[in-house]
Amino acid sequence: MGLLTKDFERAPCTVEISHKFESLHAHVRFNNGAVIYPGDEVQVHGDEIMAPFGEIVSEEREATIIRASKLEQLWTRLTGDFEVMELCEFSFSEEVKL
Numbered sequence: 001m002g003l004l005t006k007d008f009e010r011a012p013c014t015v016e017i018s019h020k021f022e023s024l025h026a027h028v029r030f031n032n033g034a035v036i037y038p039g040d041e042v043q044v045h046g047d048e049i050m051a052p053f054g055e056i057v058s059e060e061r062e063a064t065i066i067r068a069s070k071l072e073q074l075w076t077r078l079t080g081d082f083e084v085m086e087l088c089e090f091s092f093s094e095e096v097k098l
Contacts (some may be wrong), residue, residue, distance in 0.1 A: 016058045039072040040066065045064070
């Protein structure tokens, strides 16, 4: 992996989709122990997975991991904290107005 080039890696994975009242989530676990680093992208191959309400669906798939270049990794580390702050909402007023 160079300063501006990306690497591609294929990995088997398990996709778990939960559609319950207590938990609504989708997780991807790599079966070969692959690790995702800041700036990397993951594309899971296959058809869309739909979980009926109240169920958890788990399927074996294959994924492509697009490794970020060294420059992208650096940029992600430098700007990642700012992007997380966009998710926060702060209010210092005494009354809540919508």
